[in-house]
Structure formats: C-alpha cells, structure tokens
Amino acid sequence: MQDGKALAEWQAASSDEERPANSREKGLNRVLHILDFLHANQRAIGIGELAKGLNAPRSTTYTLVRELVEAGLLEMAGDGNRVYFGKKLYLYGMAYMRGNDLLRRGRQEVDALSRETGETSELCMLQSGRYTIVHSSPGTRPFRISSATGLQIPLPWTASGRLLLAGLERSRIEAMISEDDLILPDGRKIELDDFIDDIAKARATGYCVTSGLVDAYTKCLAAPVFSAPGKVEATMCLVVPIDTSQERTSDLVALLRERAARLSIS
Amino acid sequence: MQDGKALAEWQAASSDEERPANSREKGLNRVLHILDFLHANQRAIGIGELAKGLNAPRSTTYTLVRELVEAGLLEMAGDGNRVYFGKKLYLYGMAYMRGNDLLRRGRQEVDALSRETGETSELCMLQSGRYTIVHSSPGTRPFRISSATGLQIPLPWTASGRLLLAGLERSRIEAMISEDDLILPDGRKIELDDFIDDIAKARATGYCVTSGLVDAYTKCLAAPVFSAPGKVEATMCLVVPIDTSQERTSDLVALLRERAARLSIS
DNA sequence: TACATGCGTCTCTTGTAAGAGACAATTGCT
DNA sequence: AGCAATTGTCTCTTACAAGAGACGCATGTA
Numbered sequence: 001m002q003d004g005k006a007l008a009e010w011q012a013a014s015s016d017e018e019r020p021a022n023s024r025e026k027g028l029n030r031v032l033h034i035l036d037f038l039h040a041n042q043r044a045i046g047i048g049e050l051a052k053g054l055n056a057p058r059s060t061t062y063t064l065v066r067e068l069v070e071a072g073l074l075e076m077a078g079d080g081n082r083v084y085f086g087k088k089l090y091l092y093g094m095a096y097m098r099g100n101d102l103l104r105r106g107r108q109e110v111d112a113l114s115r116e117t118g119e120t121s122e123l124c125m126l127q128s129g130r131y132t133i134v135h136s137s138p139g140t141r142p143f144r145i146s147s148a149t150g151l152q153i154p155l156p157w158t159a160s161g162r163l164l165l166a167g168l169e170r171s172r173i174e175a176m177i178s179e180d181d182l183i184l185p186d187g188r189k190i191e192l193d194d195f196i197d198d199i200a201k202a203r204a205t206g207y208c209v210t211s212g213l214v215d216a217y218t219k220c221l222a223a224p225v226f227s228a229p230g231k232v233e234a235t236m237c238l239v240v241p242i243d244t245s246q247e248r249t250s251d252l253v254a255l256l257r258e259r260a261a262r263l264s265i266s
Numbered sequence: 267m268q269d270g271k272a273l274a275e276w277q278a279a280s281s282d283e284e285r286p287a288n289s290r291e292k293g294l295n296r297v298l299h300i301l302d303f304l305h306a307n308q309r310a311i312g313i314g315e316l317a318k319g320l321n322a323p324r325s326t327t328y329t330l331v332r333e334l335v336e337a338g339l340l341e342m343a344g345d346g347n348r349v350y351f352g353k354k355l356y357l358y359g360m361a362y363m364r365g366n367d368l369l370r371r372g373r374q375e376v377d378a379l380s381r382e383t384g385e386t387s388e389l390c391m392l393q394s395g396r397y398t399i400v401h402s403s404p405g406t407r408p409f410r411i412s413s414a415t416g417l418q419i420p421l422p423w424t425a426s427g428r429l430l431l432a433g434l435e436r437s438r439i440e441a442m443i444s445e446d447d448l449i450l451p452d453g454r455k456i457e458l459d460d461f462i463d464d465i466a467k468a469r470a471t472g473y474c475v476t477s478g479l480v481d482a483y484t485k486c487l488a489a490p491v492f493s494a495p496g497k498v499e500a501t502m503c504l505v506v507p508i509d510t511s512q513e514r515t516s517d518l519v520a521l522l523r524e525r526a527a528r529l530s531i532s
Numbered sequence: 533t534a535c536a537t538g539c540g541t542c543t544c545t546t547g548t549a550a551g552a553g554a555c556a557a558t559t560g561c562t
Numbered sequence: 563a564g565c566a567a568t569t570g571t572c573t574c575t576t577a578c579a580a581g582a583g584a585c586g587c588a589t590g591t592a
Contacts, residue, residue, distance in 0.1 A: 085362035091416040093359015096351035
C-alpha cells in the first residue's frame with residue numbers, strides 16, 4: 001500500500017523525462033533514483049525490494065548499493081539486508097545548512113514562531129519543481145498538525161505553493177504542474193486558471209491563506225521570503241485549525257509577514 | 267630483480283585497492299570524490315578548480331557537476347560558477363537523523379550538556395575509519411573552543427578516539443591508523459603501542475581524558491555510548507581548558523559518563 | 533596590440549560498467 | 563517431503579560513458 005503509492009508517485013515523476021526505449025541506464029542515475037526512493041519511503045529497504053521498486057536489474061542494484069555503503073552514503077539497517085541513508089549524507093546535509101544563511105536563520109525563525117504562537121510553523125522551498133517542507137516545528141496544541149521535514153506536496157494544495165510561483169511566467173508554471181497535482185486529496189479539482197489567478201493575487205498582497213485544501217481541518221497561512229527583489233526563495237507558513245477566528249488569523253498573518261521580511265535579503 | 271619485485275609488492279600492498287594503472291575512473295567514484303572534496307574544503311568551489319583538485323578531466327567534471335546540480339545534490343553558489351552541496355543532501359541528511367534514534371537523542375544530550383556545564387560538548391562517531399564530530403554545541407566561555415560538525419581528525423589525537431576503538435583487535439586498529447595519524451600537530455609522535463595501551467585502559471575504566479594533544483590549551487574528556495554490550499557506537503565528549511581543576515574535571519567526567527550511559531542501548 | 537589563462541561546450545574513440553542470466557543457499561508454504 | 567520465491571555471488575557481452583582534445587569566448591596583463 002505504502003510502497004505502491006510511493007512507487008506510483010515515483011513513476012509519475014520520472015515519466016516526463018525522455019525515455020529512449022528501455023536501454024541501459026547510467027550508474028549515477030540509478031544511484032540518484034535509489035536515494036530518491038529511500039527518501040520517498042522514509043524507511044530502510046531491502047535490496048531486492050529496491051531493485052523491484054526502481055525497475056532496476058538486481059545485479060546492478062547489488063553492486064551500486066555495496067559501493068554506496070562502502071562510501072558511507074548508505075548504511076545497512078539493523079536486521080542486515082536493508083539499507084537506508086548513511087552518516088555521510090547527514091554530514092553533507094549539515095555542511096549545506098552551515099553554508100546557507102537563509103536556511104540557518106529560517107530554521108531559527110520557524111522555531112521561534114511556533115514557540116511564540118503555539119501553532120505549527122514551517123519553512124518551505126521549491127525543490128526540483130515541488131513544494132518541500134524544509135524545516136518544521138510542531139505547535140503546542142494537543143492534537144497537533146504534524147508534517148515531516150522533507151515531505152513533498154503538489155504546489156496547488158498549499159498556500160506556500162502560490163507564493164513560491166509568484167513572478168514566474170505562465171508557461172513555466174504549467175510545466176511544473178501535472179494534472180494530478182490539481183486534484184485535491186478529497187477528490188476536488190482545482191482549475192489551472194484559478195490557481196494562476198491565486199498566484200497573481202498572492203504576489204500582489206504579499207501573503208496567502210488557504211482553507212481546507214490538504215485536509216478539512218486546517219488553514220494554511222504563508223508569507224514570502226525574498227532572495228532578491230521579486231524573487232521568492234522560500235516561504236514561512238503557519239498551519240492553524242480551520243476555525244481560527246478572523247481576527248487571530250490576521251494577527252498571525254501580520255506576524256508571519258514581519259518575520260518573513262526579516263529573513264529576506266534587503 | 268628483487269628490488270623490482272619488492273617494489274611491485276609494495277605498490278600492490280600500499281594502495282589497498284588494486285590500481286590497474288591510471289585508467290578510466292567510474293562516474294560514481296568521481297561523484298563520491300567531488301562530495302568528499304567539497305566536504306573537506308567546506309566552501310563552494312569552481313568547477314575548474316574541482317577538476318584540478320581531484321585530478322579529474324575537465325570535460326568529465328563538467329558533465330558530472332551538471333548532472334548533480336540538476337538532481338539537486340549540488341547547487342550553483344552565488345557568483346555563478348561555483349558549486350556546493352544542494353538542498354537535497356540536506357533533506358537526505360535530515361531523513362537520516364530522523365531514522366536514527368542515537369543521533370537524535372545524542373544531539374539533545376550534547377546540547378543539554380553544554381548548556382548545563384558551559385563547556386563545549388560533542389557527539390563523536392567512527393566514520394570510514396576516522397574520528398568524526400557528528401554534532402557539537404559550543405560552550406559559553408568568552409574564548410570558546412570551536413569545532414565544526416563533520417570535522418575529521420586522526421583517532422590518536424583525541425580521547426574519543428581511544429574509546430571508539432575499544433574492543434577491536436590490534437590488527438584492525440593498526441589498519442585504521444596511518445603513520446601520519448600518530449604525529450601530533452605540534453610535531454610530537456605517539457607510539458602505536460602506547461596508543462593501544464591507552465585504548466585498553468580507556469576500555470577498562472569506561473572513560474578517557476587527554477591533555478594538550480590537539481592543542482596546548484585544552485583537555486578532552488570522553489565517555490562511550492554503547493549500541494550493544496561492548497560495542498562502542500559513539501562517544502560524548504567535553505572540551506575544557508587545560509587548567510581545569512582536578513576536582514571539576516572528575517565532576518564533569520562523572521556527569522559525562524552518566525549522560526553517555528543514558529544514551530546507550532540497555 | 534599580442535599573449536596567456538580560465539571557462540563552457542562540443543566531437544570522437546575505446547575501455548569498461550550496466551545488465552542478462554545462471555548458480556547455490558535460504559526461507560516459507562502446502 | 564516437494565515447490566516457489568528470495569537472497570547474494572559470479573561470469574560474460576556489448577552498449578555507452580569517461581576521457582582526450584579542439585574550439586570559441588571571455589578575462590587579465592604586458
């Protein structure tokens with residue numbers, strides 16, 4: 001079930017690249033696919049299962065996994081024939097964070113924001129054409145809205161998505177959005193034109209609020225972080241219960257915009 | 267004749283991987299070297315410089331870097347022709363952390379420890395045969411001892427190194443330590459036998475203290491974290507001024523051991 | 533002006549890595 | 563027991579990626 005869904009997403013994502021028949025695949029590509037697959041499934045995976053999930057030959061998969069384990073990019077997980085990410089990826093990731101002012105400061109702001117407001121707060125970015133939660137800090141509510149770092153969601157489902165695409169030409173937006181992305185979890189369909197209108201509106205107002213999109217119980221408030229005038233590099237967002245009062249909502253939006261502006265390069 | 271044979275054997279033995287002349291190199295290996303090189307230099311690097319630093323052909327380097335950038339493992343840095351780690355590595359790294367109890371809890375303990383004691387505290391692990399600072403939290407001293415996450419240091423220079431090797435056979439230890447590793451930054455040389463004695467002693471006492479090894483001003487206190495009885499998975503350590511009193515030192519060691527034990531799998 | 537150095541792209545060749553498939557050893561099921 | 567499925571290793575072939583090197587375009591500096 002979980003596997004099936006992850007696999008389907010994987011295939012959908014990879015299909016738009018050209019496919020010159022089913023010929024040989026470069027080793028590096030296989031490796032990239034392995035990493036993506038592990039990331040999509042968020043758990044250690046057996047080598048055989050990996051080969052099956054990637055439609056890769058077993059022999060090749062064994063070889064590559066062995067090399068990656070030796071290199072420390074992957075590690076054999078507890079029971080012995082499963083692999084997951086390795087320490088070296090963690091070290092590289094920390095190095096990235098250290099070298100990236102926006103991310104470092106953004107994490108702090110997000111943590112502070114969720115501490116002050118008690119709501120779940122997130123830092124989001126565009127990552128290979130997808131909306132990605134780069135850092136999140138859970139709120140203090142008894143039933144808190146959870147969302148794991150690294151989670152990727154279709155852009156049209158989110159408030160942040162509307163801000164992240166602000167300033168892009170229509171053609172680029174269209175290229176990023178697939179048909180499936182426009183269908184919400186509950187089955188409703190967003191019209192592409194409506195979505196693009198939303199983007200323009202979000203750009204003009206400098207923030208975005210969506211209600212009941214990914215689920216029926218939450219509202220999503222987002223504000224843009226600029227890396228250059230007009231260029232949205234990231235968004236900060238708050239996920240609050242859908243019945244949050246109009247007044248509190250606009251207070252939160254104001255706070256959010258202030259913090260996001262603080263992160264922006266002036 | 268004899269010389270020739272000896273030389274051949276030496277070459278075969280010294281490069282513990284076989285080396286069939288300087289022929290073509292696999293793409294994946296080039297990539298691993300690129301990542302390691304970036305990690306070692308901790309900064310964005312131009313592609314030409316990268317090729318030079320790795321002794322890799324320029325054309326190949328350009329190709330690989332382009333692919334890695336497209337994949338999101340690398341990113342072009344600000345000025346345009348330099349590359350550094352990419353967001354995807356950060357996401358993978360966070361996924362590793364989430365899936366790794368020891369690391370997650372270890373980071374918290376380290377942060378707490380440095381907050382409580384005011385001293386610089388670190389979580390260390392063995393990473394491909396080298397001592398690696400996996401997480402560190404700076405102390406509150408005016409001139410604090412800094413040490414970046416991901417830094418790799420020869421094992422004999424550190425207290426943690428002595429604990430991390432506890433329980434390994436002498437041959438395995440010898441294989442991990444090169445001649446250079448035994449020479450301290452100030453030029454002094456550690457005898458391998460002394461080092462191995464230290465390891466046995468550290469194992470017996472359950473902690474290790476070294477003074478003035480990496481520099482003349484600091485003492486290093488370390489305690490082991492076990493993943494299984496007898497198996498040292500990591501160490502927690504404190505880096506304190508070398509003139510710290512005997513009494514405070516032993517207080518800190520006691521605290522350190524308690525916290526490290528808490529992290530160990532019982 | 534000439535000359536040197538570095539960057540980014542392109543073409544062509546050949547050594548070799550990706551892949552097919554056979555194999556033995558486990559494991560689980562009936 | 564017998565049968566089916568899975569795991570890890572190994573061998574061999576050939577499609578193709580790694581690499582050499584030329585090219586044009588920027589720089590900088592004598």
